[in-house]
Amino acid sequence: MEKILEVKNLTKKFKHIAVNNISFDVEKGNVYGLLGPNGSGKSTTFGMLLSTINPTSGSWKWFGKEGTDTDTLKKIGAIIEQPNFYPYLSAEKNLEIVAAIKGVPNKRIDEVLDTVNLLARKQDAFKTYSLGMKQRLSIASALLANPQVLILDEPTNGLDPEGIIQIRDIINSIAKSGTTIIVASHLLDEIEKICSHVIVLKQGTAIYSGSVDAMSNTKGFFELKAENTELLISTLNQLNIFSSVKEREKLIIAQISEDISASELNRKLFEQGISLSHLQKKKESLETQFLELVKQTNS
Ligand SMILES: Nc1ncnc2c1ncn2[C@@H]1O[C@H](COP(=O)(O)OP(=O)(O)OP(=O)(O)O)[C@@H](O)[C@H]1O
Numbered sequence: 001m002e003k004i005l006e007v008k009n010l011t012k013k014f015k016h017i018a019v020n021n022i023s024f025d026v027e028k029g030n031v032y033g034l035l036g037p038n039g040s041g042k043s044t045t046f047g048m049l050l051s052t053i054n055p056t057s058g059s060w061k062w063f064g065k066e067g068t069d070t071d072t073l074k075k076i077g078a079i080i081e082q083p084n085f086y087p088y089l090s091a092e093k094n095l096e097i098v099a100a101i102k103g104v105p106n107k108r109i110d111e112v113l114d115t116v117n118l119l120a121r122k123q124d125a126f127k128t129y130s131l132g133m134k135q136r137l138s139i140a141s142a143l144l145a146n147p148q149v150l151i152l153d154e155p156t157n158g159l160d161p162e163g164i165i166q167i168r169d170i171i172n173s174i175a176k177s178g179t180t181i182i183v184a185s186h187l188l189d190e191i192e193k194i195c196s197h198v199i200v201l202k203q204g205t206a207i208y209s210g211s212v213d214a215m216s217n218t219k220g221f222f223e224l225k226a227e228n229t230e231l232l233i234s235t236l237n238q239l240n241i242f243s244s245v246k247e248r249e250k251l252i253i254a255q256i257s258e259d260i261s262a263s264e265l266n267r268k269l270f271e272q273g274i275s276l277s278h279l280q281k282k283k284e285s286l287e288t289q290f291l292e293l294v295k296q297t298n299s
Helices: 042-049 070-074 091-102 107-115 131-143 161-176 188-194 229-239 262-271 286-298
Strands: 003-013 017-027 031-035 057-062 076-079 149-153 180-185 197-202 205-211 221-226 242-248 251-256 276-282
Touching: 003 042, 017 042, 017 180, 017 197, 031 042, 031 188, 042 057, 042 149, 042 180, 070 076, 076 131, 091 107, 091 131, 107 131, 107 161, 131 149, 131 161, 161 180, 161 188, 180 188, 188 286, 197 286, 205 286, 221 229, 221 262, 229 242, 229 251, 229 262, 262 276
Parallel strands: 017 205, 031 180, 031 197, 076 149, 149 180
Antiparallel strands: 003 017, 003 057, 197 205, 221 251, 221 276, 242 251
8 A cells, every 4th residue: 555654753842742752654545533632732743744843853754755845745735724715705716816826727626616515605705604614615725736635634623513514525525536634633423434544642642543443453242131141151251252251231241352243153152052132243432442542541
């Protein structure tokens, strides 16, 4: 897989350490989430990678090339700050100005407005736009020069549920077209719905970097119930495919260590004379996995 970005031991110290020795790679075509609470170093990381903040130490390569020069910046579309458009000009006129600065032909304007579902409103003044529309116009502006990577810092901040869904759908459709996306958010739910990969930041330190699916290496668990609880527990333990078997609120919870389907387990237990009144295979939510991860790094 082609590497778009390689970050090595990146550190920024203001008065205190804002970003602490983080390393991660971004591969082409994936959507990466930079997940962490306010003040965990997301914007500072973006600032360094976009050359607006000087790093204290560490290095990175964009497209295999050290640092961030002007040629590299042309391949990156970024929305880091609040949208900055002329309030009395239409969306179209505002984008004409951006297109002229970026040397992009005007025919691209309708394409990007279409991508963010604003084509029908292109003649309206920016000041008449809702917050969600303003945010979508910023995404359109960042897409004008056909970037290979799109960087979004908290793209749904302050939006209502409908606005959040619209932005999420737009991000998903941009990702489908092959653009690599890096999105910072403090919202776990957002990362889970948009991203294939995640870097979890806690007080400037990356406590996890990898695929969202593998964030916890848990294979999930079974919830089971049978009349003879003792026999069920001892039989489950004898099967040697569970890392733990515990009783919780009248249900038996068996953590899976070796993959097995619910029907196969049901059959195995039936062969041992156990008929189940409840059997369900479940996986911990990302939130549970995330909290577990944070707990582990606290200990
Ligand atoms: N210019 C600066 N001078 C001093 N400290 C700074 C500066 N910029 C950021 N910081 C500090 O660095 C830490 C990380 O801030 P940063 O803005 O990168 O976090 P964040 O995860 O993006 O949070 P938010 O979502 O609130 O923007 C914070 O403690 C912040 O106060």
